[in-house]
Amino acid sequence: MMLRAALLTGALATVATAEERRTGYEMMSPDLRAMQDDEMSNPGMLWVAEGAALWDTPEGEAGLSCADCHGGAEQSMAGVAARYPAWDEDSGAPVDLAGRIGLCRTRHQNAGAWDRESRPLLALAAFVSRQSKGVPITPDSDPRLDPWRDTGRVLFETRMGQLNLACANCHDDHAGGHLAAATIPEAHPTGYPQYRLQWEEMGGLHRRFGNCMAGVRAEPFASGSPEYIALELFLMSRAAGLEMEAPAVRP
Amino acid sequence: MGRALSCAAAIAIAGPLGAQGLPDPLTDVPGDPSRGHAIVLDQQKSLCVLCHAGPFAEVPFQGDLGPDLTGVGDRLSLPELRLRVVDSRSVNPDTIMPPFHSLDGLARVGARWQGTTILTAQEVEDVVAYLASLKGGSE
Numbered sequence: 001m002m003l004r005a006a007l008l009t010g011a012l013a014t015v016a017t018a019e020e021r022r023t024g025y026e027m028m029s030p031d032l033r034a035m036q037d038d039e040m041s042n043p044g045m046l047w048v049a050e051g052a053a054l055w056d057t058p059e060g061e062a063g064l065s066c067a068d069c070h071g072g073a074e075q076s077m078a079g080v081a082a083r084y085p086a087w088d089e090d091s092g093a094p095v096d097l098a099g100r101i102g103l104c105r106t107r108h109q110n111a112g113a114w115d116r117e118s119r120p121l122l123a124l125a126a127f128v129s130r131q132s133k134g135v136p137i138t139p140d141s142d143p144r145l146d147p148w149r150d151t152g153r154v155l156f157e158t159r160m161g162q163l164n165l166a167c168a169n170c171h172d173d174h175a176g177g178h179l180a181a182a183t184i185p186e187a188h189p190t191g192y193p194q195y196r197l198q199w200e201e202m203g204g205l206h207r208r209f210g211n212c213m214a215g216v217r218a219e220p221f222a223s224g225s226p227e228y229i230a231l232e233l234f235l236m237s238r239a240a241g242l243e244m245e246a247p248a249v250r251p
Numbered sequence: 252m253g254r255a256l257s258c259a260a261a262i263a264i265a266g267p268l269g270a271q272g273l274p275d276p277l278t279d280v281p282g283d284p285s286r287g288h289a290i291v292l293d294q295q296k297s298l299c300v301l302c303h304a305g306p307f308a309e310v311p312f313q314g315d316l317g318p319d320l321t322g323v324g325d326r327l328s329l330p331e332l333r334l335r336v337v338d339s340r341s342v343n344p345d346t347i348m349p350p351f352h353s354l355d356g357l358a359r360v361g362a363r364w365q366g367t368t369i370l371t372a373q374e375v376e377d378v379v380a381y382l383a384s385l386k387g388g389s390e
Contacts, residue, residue: 162364163298163349164357174316174347180294180301181312217364 023242024185024250027176032197036249044126044195044247047119047202051127054120060111066124069108077131079138082244085233087142094148094229097125098204116223122193122202129193129246137190137244139237148226152234155227161218167231182251188239189232191248198251205232272330273337277352277372287381290374297351297370297378306385317348324385333379336370351375 025033035041055066055073070076085094088103095103098116101124105111114121139145156167170179171187178184192205199207206223209231213220221227276282291299292309304313305320327335334341338355339348350357351369370378 158358160359162357162360162367162369165347165349169347178312178315180314214361217361218359219361 021188021239021242022175022186023188023190023245025190025245025248027183027185028251032249032251036191036245036247042195042247042249044193044202044249047123047126047193047195048130048247050120050123051125051130054124055127060105060109062108062110064109066104069104073128073131077128079132079135081129081132081246082135082137083140085145085229085236086140087144093226094145094233096205096224096229096232097128098206099224099229101125101128117204117207122204125204126193126202126247129191129244132244133246135244136241137236137239139233139240145233148230149233149237151227152230152232155231156234161213161216163216165216167212187235188242189235190239190242191245191250193246194248194250196250202247205235272328272332272334274330276376277333277337278376280373280376282373282376282378282380284377284381284384287374287377287379290370290378291381297374298349299378302348320382320385322385322387324383325387327382329379329383332382333375336375336378336382351378 025036036044039045052073058065058068066073081097084100085096086100087093088095088100090107091103098121101121102113102116106113139149159166159169167187170177170184175184175186189205192208193202195202196208204223206225206228209228210220210223290297291305292307294301299320300307300310300313302314302316303318303320304315305323307313323332335348336351338350338353339346340350340353340355349369352372352375354366354368
């Protein structure tokens with residue numbers, strides 16, 4: 001009996017290997033995969049194109065464009081989205097990609113803040129994320145991020161809302177199952193910002209968190225909140241090794 | 252005497268609450284199976300069919316996270332059904348089935364839902380009456 005339990009534990013540990021994980025891309029229909037794969041039919045590429053233009057546009061009182069400091073995004077931004085969120089020395093806290101773009105605007109361009117879900121911010125984030133397409137998710141190894149990842153794990157496993165469900169109840173324990181017509185994904189954030197047919201537009205990971213929390217009738221945290229940054233850090237470490245695919249298309 | 256003994260044996264085997272269920276109705280008005288049927292199919296209110304399949308020809312996409320409700324009236328008694336709808340954690344602390352008529356232990360409930368249960372007491376009675384009527388195989 002003990003031996004059997006040990007073997008079972010070993011088998012469960014094996015489940016957590018990269019080969020066993022499935023991205024939302026792998027779980028969706030061939031039609032949707034084709035839509036994402038074809039740059040002419042992937043609606044997210046409109047945002048990427050807008051972001052490419054914004055990259056070269058001077059902004060704010062400093063009159064600086066992203067390119068003035070960073071040069072060509074193809075080189076300077078390659079792999080960046082695959083390792084975010086990252087530690088920000090000045091604020092003493094981690095920032096996600098949208099937060100980093102916002103800090104660049106206020107600190108270096110002397111420009112006004114953009115709302116996290118605004119079109120230009122999503123466009124620039126989509127353009128930056130695109131430079132990581134095909135790059136394996138490689139979480140930043142800065143140990144100052146570890147307590148945040150732990151907090152994210154706790155949030156992931158905490159039941160909330162009137163329906164009393166934790167993220168893990170669906171996305172760990174019942175991934176692949178069906179909630180009415182919807183197949184429950186494993187919740188690997190490989191392609192944000194992403195185009196959701198349900199939204200009919202691009203949106204960020206924190207907006208998606210808000211959807212799930214509203215679904216279990218919980219009070220969502222604010223986009224960009226420490227809680228969502230922590231959850232994002234945990235999910236990215238959980239998805240380590242999976243390839244980035246922004247801009248993803250999802251149902 | 253014999254009855255009391257077998258009852259004690261059942262408690263020992265199935266735990267303090269799981270075996271008995273809730274024998275007393277939550278309201279004075281008997282549950283209405285047709286109203287219960289409508290509540291079960293309501294994907295905004297009860298959400299039942301998001302997780303459960305069953306003999307619901309009207310619902311094209313039925314979930315598969317919980318047990319199929321076909322014939323559930325044969326498998327569970329009225330008190331057992333009532334207990335599971337009110338708060339399934341009484342039977343299984345790790346259940347993913349939401350507590351439909353309990354506020355115990357809930358965290359960070361959305362402002363719109365605070366202080367309210369998913370179903371009212373009468374709605375629980377209606378749903379339970381409907382579930383008890385689900386006898387036999389699928390048809």
